[in-house]
């Protein structure tokens with residue numbers, strides 16, 4: 001079974017950058033999102049990432065940088081090599097791979 005090494009940027013906007021590395025055996029055709037969900041379930045429940053539709057490229061909530069390129073984790077495939085995952089650089093970072101995705105005028109406000 002092939003194995004991917006996922007190097008994942010961790011922490012929030014004010015934290016010093018840190019990285020977690022997971023060696024992840026995978027079946028051909030599995031997505032990066034499949035890998036993130038498995039890591040969260042089996043290895044690190046604190047890993048933060050976002051998704052909704054899982055596999056339709058419809059919600060666009062799973063966008064991150066994969067090896068420096070904007071990608072949907074639900075459509076990017078795991079590969080037998082090191083893959084670097086980072087949050088989107090042009091969005092406000094919440095934690096790990098989770099960034100602000102709603103346009104400013106669509107965010108909920110409390111008053």
Ligand code: FES
Pocket residue numbers: 051052053054055056057058059060061062063072073074075
């Ligand atoms: S999870 Fe919806 S587009 Fe990727």
